[in-house]
Amino acid sequence: MDILGTVSKLATESGFSAFFTDGGWKNLVMIILAFILLYLGIVKKFEPLLLCGIAFGCLLSNLSFFVSLGSGNALFHQDLWDAFLDPQSPYYHSYGHIMSSCGLLDFFYIGVKAGIYPSLIFMGVGAMTDFGPLIANPKSLIMGASAQLGVFAAFIGAVMLGFNGSEAAPIGIIGGADGPTAIYLTTKLAPQLLGPIAIAAYSYMALIPIIQPPLMKLCTTEEMRKVKMVQNREVSKKEKILFPIVVATFVILLLPSTAPLIGSLMLGNLFRESGVTDRLSDTAQNALMNIITIFLATSVGATMEAGTFLNVRTIYIIILGLAAFALSTVGGLLSGVVMYYASGKKINPLIGSAGVSAVPMAARVSQDLGVKYNKANFLLMHAMGPNVAGVIGSAIAAGFMLSAFA
Numbered sequence: 001m002d003i004l005g006t007v008s009k010l011a012t013e014s015g016f017s018a019f020f021t022d023g024g025w026k027n028l029v030m031i032i033l034a035f036i037l038l039y040l041g042i043v044k045k046f047e048p049l050l051l052c053g054i055a056f057g058c059l060l061s062n063l064s065f066f067v068s069l070g071s072g073n074a075l076f077h078q079d080l081w082d083a084f085l086d087p088q089s090p091y092y093h094s095y096g097h098i099m100s101s102c103g104l105l106d107f108f109y110i111g112v113k114a115g116i117y118p119s120l121i122f123m124g125v126g127a128m129t130d131f132g133p134l135i136a137n138p139k140s141l142i143m144g145a146s147a148q149l150g151v152f153a154a155f156i157g158a159v160m161l162g163f164n165g166s167e168a169a170p171i172g173i174i175g176g177a178d179g180p181t182a183i184y185l186t187t188k189l190a191p192q193l194l195g196p197i198a199i200a201a202y203s204y205m206a207l208i209p210i211i212q213p214p215l216m217k218l219c220t221t222e223e224m225r226k227v228k229m230v231q232n233r234e235v236s237k238k239e240k241i242l243f244p245i246v247v248a249t250f251v252i253l254l255l256p257s258t259a260p261l262i263g264s265l266m267l268g269n270l271f272r273e274s275g276v277t278d279r280l281s282d283t284a285q286n287a288l289m290n291i292i293t294i295f296l297a298t299s300v301g302a303t304m305e306a307g308t309f310l311n312v313r314t315i316y317i318i319i320l321g322l323a324a325f326a327l328s329t330v331g332g333l334l335s336g337v338v339m340y341y342a343s344g345k346k347i348n349p350l351i352g353s354a355g356v357s358a359v360p361m362a363a364r365v366s367q368d369l370g371v372k373y374n375k376a377n378f379l380l381m382h383a384m385g386p387n388v389a390g391v392i393g394s395a396i397a398a399g400f401m402l403s404a405f406a
Helices: 004-013 016-018 022-041 047-062 077-084 096-100 104-113 117-127 132-136 140-146 150-159 165-176 179-189 191-206 210-218 237-254 256-273 280-287 287-302 312-342 350-353 362-372 380-405
Strands: none
Touching: 004 104, 016 132, 022 047, 047 104, 047 191, 047 287, 077 096, 077 104, 096 104, 104 117, 104 179, 104 287, 117 179, 117 256, 117 280, 117 287, 132 140, 132 237, 132 380, 140 312, 140 350, 140 380, 150 165, 150 312, 165 179, 165 191, 165 312, 165 380, 179 191, 179 256, 179 287, 179 380, 191 210, 191 287, 191 312, 210 312, 210 350, 237 256, 237 380, 256 280, 256 380, 280 287, 312 350, 312 380, 350 362, 350 380, 362 380
């Protein structure tokens, strides 16, 4: 038995040997980043349901680089997806080629690239969302629309920094604090940016309780924050059933590109409100949502390969994403201030900050700050109106950009 030969083979073919190859250190950096993200998800509880999966997908993808130096044993093959997206390649948009050569994470990623996972996530969100506050107070739509300010401001900023329109559009969507929409638009327009955009979107969603309160205090006075709003009217069952049908019909006819997201969102809500599909509603809210979250998170994390993630453009995306989110919050607050005066000081402008579509976290932040200034204040259900309007608004904004740049 050739012991020295066996040892030599292990030394040259093991993953550890790849640390010393050209570019191997970059993958080592990404592995360390994966450890940091796991810490934030598990210990700090920053969006753990998604961040843990994204971090582990990143870890597996970069570890697989060290398996025979990125050979066919790899779990994710960026070269396969480069060929898939190259119009000059014989494998352009060939899922058959992907399936014949794919690793485990390539297989998972098919659902992201085809837009399946974000749409199914929206179905689960629809099944969990009560649109009653929005139906009872349609003026909430104004705040939800105003909270898209950061989306278009960040789009302009990204173009000024050298991103093309197809890349700038999903960067802007980070401002909507809507992870599935950001992922959906990125896979359609700029899949090479999926890793940094997903990390930025979900990081800022997790940091809402830290980012928003200073902006809320900056844009409102103490007198405004003390306003106690009257209870909304009761919404009938018929209204709740008709709402998803009417919204889906109108929005999809207006912007056909929104059909996958808006259609799934409203279908899930119809399951919830119809009263005859409780089992489907329960499945969409729980089992389906959890399964898709696993596939979505790990496959998004797999795209965080060193070659595509470690560059100055990632830093630009992180900064632009923060600016987009902050401006979206300010846009919703300023519309709340306008409505405060227009209503004769009957609307608390704090609910405008919930116009970003992080449901229900943004609404809870409005409630928590409002009750600090008025113990009798109960803003949660009022804030849910702009909050769910923001979900619809970000999907419409994404549909508009998809129509413009696809």
